Amino acid sequence: MELNLFAEILLLLLISVFLIALFRRLKLAPILAYLVAGVIAGPSVINILSDAKEISFVGELGIVFLLFSLGLEFSFPRLIAMRHMVFGVGCGQVVLTLLVILAICLFSGYDWQAALVVSCAIALSSTAIVIKQLTENGKLQNKRGQLAVSILLFQDLAVVPMLIALPIIAGGSDADLASSLLAALINGLLVFVLLIAVGKWLLPRIFNEIAQARSDELFVLTTILVALLTAAITHLFGLSMALGAFLAGMMLGESQYKHQLEADIRPFRDILMGLFFISVGMQLDIALVWASVHWLVFIVVIVLALKVFLIQLVARFFKQNKTDAWASGIMLCQMGEFGFVIAALALEHTLIDKHLASMLIGVGVVSMAITPYLVNRASLFAQFLARQSLVDAKPDNSNEHSNLSNHVIICGFGRVGQIVSRFLKLESIPYVALDVDPTRIHEAKAAYEPVHFGDARKIEILKSVNIHAARLVIIAFDDIAKALVVIDLVKKHAPAAKILVRTRTDDNLQQLFAAGADEVIPETLEGSLMLVSHVMLHSGVPVKRIFGRVRRERKNHYNGLHGFYRGDSYKQNEREIEYLHAVTLTERAFAVGLKLNELDLPLRRVEVTGIRRGDKEIINPDPDIALEAQDVVIILGVPRRVERAERYLLEGA
CATH class of the missing domain: 1.20.1530.20 (Na+/H+ antiporter like fold)
Known part of the structure; x- marks a missing residue:
């Protein structure tokens, strides 16, 4: 069939988009969708491409970029x-x-x-x-x-x-x-x-x-x-x-x-x-x-x-x-x-x-x-192949949270979600987090955090973390449309669970309360309230009066904080933001057998915030603790220093 070049590309894109969407539904790799699209577009089926060599040549550049990415990794x-x-x-x-x-x-x-x-x-x-x-x-x-x-x-x-x-x-x-x-x-x-x-x-x-x-x-x-x-x-x-x-x-x-x-x-x-x-x-x-x-x-x-x-x-x-x-x-x-x-x-x-x-x-x-x-x-x-006992064996995809009850579900494991999780951990309150960022999940799972890949807008994902037995659901991502969907699902399937929503501003406060949120915390206004509280405290205002004023502002949905001059926002350079990274020590890693105070990590301007050893987590470890093989060391610092520190822990100076 003879088609002009624009129509050929348009039809090829249409086939590819449809197949990728279908294969994602079937939880199959996108690579397979592209291969099937090529089969359909090729001479074996409808033969829509008049010059397949040009597509092949452009596609070869994909191999160049793939190997470039492989080199980066x-x-x-x-x-x-x-x-x-x-x-x-x-x-x-x-x-x-x-x-x-x-x-x-x-x-x-x-x-x-x-x-x-x-x-x-x-x-x-x-x-x-x-x-x-x-x-x-x-x-x-x-x-x-x-x-x-x-x-x-x-x-x-x-x-x-x-x-x-x-x-x-x-x-x-x-x-x-x-x-x-x-x-x-x-x-x-x-x-x-x-x-x-x-x-x-x-x-x-x-x-x-x-x-x-x-x-x-x-x-x-x-x-x-x-x-x-x-x-x-x-x-x-x-x-x-x-x-x-x-x-x-x-x-x-x-x-x-x-x-x-x-x-x-x-x-x-x-x-x-x-x-x-x-x-x-x-x-x-x-x-x-x-x-x-x-x-x-x-x-x-x-x-x-x-x-x-x-x-x-x-x-x-x-x-x-x-x-x-x-x-x-x-x-x-x-x-x-x-x-x-x-x-x-x-x-x-x-x-x-x-x-x-x-x-x-x-x-x-x-x-x-x-x-x-x-x-x-x-x-x-x-x-089975190793002829071990199968009495306690379970498939890898079994629901590991089936026994969770009276727990907290954190939807979104960004900065806010992670801060919440740290305080829950300190109080020994059980929690589980959901996120859709594979890199973040990989880093968190390396430190044995209870975080899992999944879109909280899908009821199957919420059921997998025992939503019906949760005491509290925290929506920590800043997306109002997604938050409304999650609130609706929680209200239908876990009406007893309290819902806390974090937002950046209070623009959608009434809409979220109307949807069923129990508490809405606009972080910009809450930060202002905390600043004002410290200002009043250092100015001699009694603590009781400060707490009363803050409580009234929250009860009135922050109405007293409206009306201010807006200016150009400043975006912080993300390369200077500190983040956590988990390093697994292999049997031959340099740091194995050494104490924390024997390593010059402070000189490298990174901090060890915790160590995971087997099923035990050591928070703020003692400087005299000796590191062992298979320890997971959680370090804190800016990206370039964290990468240098990881190299030092594994290789030495």
């Missing part, structure tokens, strides 16, 4: 602290899986190039899906979660040489393959040294100047320019563009601008990656896959079973717990998103044919679709 302190698991279990898993799959493919009659492509694609797992599920389930910091993360970290590192090697293998004959790889290695070392030097001495100064200009547009444009420019440099040396982007991200990942860079690049990365996966889906030949659907199912079963067995075998070889080894294998048995990247790259360089590419994509789609189910039930399956 690459942490030398984390790698060094987990080096025994990363370079032990992780390396062993990749190498063993590569060899076994390579042998199977060669035995099945494939040439060595195609066999290498298949083994590289299958050896990798889905970092995005597994990390997301572990974070939501609060399993990221336990032993099996750390084991899975270590394997994924090495897999991410292994992607870079794979992406470099495949075009070289496709470009030369078997005779000069060794010389081509040697030349690529030399070029890679030159590029590495060049970009290390630029990243260490030039990029931080550039971004310092950009940050002082206080221009969001300039910061974003500079970030995009750096990612694309480093990709172009490696391309000029005959290497993969992804390598340059990864190295640039890795250098900037050690800077104080890491989080801002990641936030700026994410929208471009997600959109371009979506286009890339659409282009991959367009290469899936439905007719070929349907004709071989029985083989597809068979291969998926074999791949899942084989990877589970191999991962647990390597983990057991490196002295990991039997149940943890099986659980890690179950969580990482799928094919990952980089498997699609390798399949697309190999097809582009004719290392594999279209039928094999379609089968690889099909295996990836099916295995990734069932990954959330496997991750959620990994512990249960692992206990």
Whole structure:
């Protein structure tokens, strides 16, 4: 069907938006939605794109931004602290899986190039899906979660040489393959040294100047320019563009601008990656896959079973717990998103044919679709495979709050929610918090805070935290529309629970009271009341009279505080705001065995506010306390100092 370019793009966007919304409802990864959109838009179904190569080219930029983001997340302190698991279990898993799959493919009659492509694609797992599920389930910091993360970290590192090697293998004959790889290695070392030097001495100064200009547009444009420019440099040396982007991200990942860079690049990365996966889906030949659907199912079963067995075998070889080894294998048995990247790259360089590419994509789609189910039930399956008692075993997604009663529910775990939680903890009042920020949840769960991913506007989420038995619901986020929905749900399903709402101003005070809120606390006016109370106290006004005046203002809904001159608001530089961060000490961390007063953390201008040791939480720990392996140390400071302190705790000076 012939359509103009605008209509083609519009129809493609319509298909993508619909499928992403549908897949989110089904709790499936957005990657799968893009792949299905590509299948529908491709020649196998309605063939709406007249020039798919242009979409594919633009989509390849998504790989550049993905590797740039991967470099930003690459942490030398984390790698060094987990080096025994990363370079032990992780390396062993990749190498063993590569060899076994390579042998199977060669035995099945494939040439060595195609066999290498298949083994590289299958050896990798889905970092995005597994990390997301572990974070939501609060399993990221336990032993099996750390084991899975270590394997994924090495897999991410292994992607870079794979992406470099495949075009070289496709470009030369078997005779000069060794010389081509040697030349690529030399070029890679030159590029590495060049970009290390630029990243260490030039990029931080550039971004310092950009940050002082206080221009969001300039910061974003500079970030995009750096990612694309480093990709172009490696391309000029005959290497993969992804390598340059990864190295640039890795250098900037050690800077104080890491989080801002990641936030700026994410929208471009997600959109371009979506286009890339659409282009991959367009290469899936439905007719070929349907004709071989029985083989597809068979291969998926074999791949899942084989990877589970191999991962647990390597983990057991490196002295990991039997149940943890099986659980890690179950969580990482799928094919990952980089498997699609390798399949697309190999097809582009004719290392594999279209039928094999379609089968690889099909295996990836099916295995990734069932990954959330496997991750959620990994512990249960692992206990069965390890032949442990199942009497006390429960699925990972069981409701851990089913016994909560007379507790407090905090909706929104930002600054206000966290301050409330600290005082509840001091008084031993049970509470649970809900939030939709994955980074915040990851940080809080690392410190074993009872916070969970979930939208408080959904009754299923409220029921999961036992809303019917709660004594108090605190709405700590500043969004009136969302607050009204939550109030309505609480009134319907837990009429006995009191509702406290925090707002920034009192603009919607009457509306919130009318909806059913028991108390509304406008923080701006409450701050003014506290200031006035101190002013009157220091001016000699009796305390009883002060309390009476404050009480009357609250009773009159702050009517006496209205009528003031408005001015331009001042936004504080968020890089100077202190925040909490949890650091898990591994067995070989520098700080293990040392006392707090033996560490120079005060000189680094950070504060240790607590230590989590097993099921015990130590608040404001004594300076003479000695740190132990698996301790979770909660430190307080501004971002750049917190990152330096984490590196010091794990590595030393």
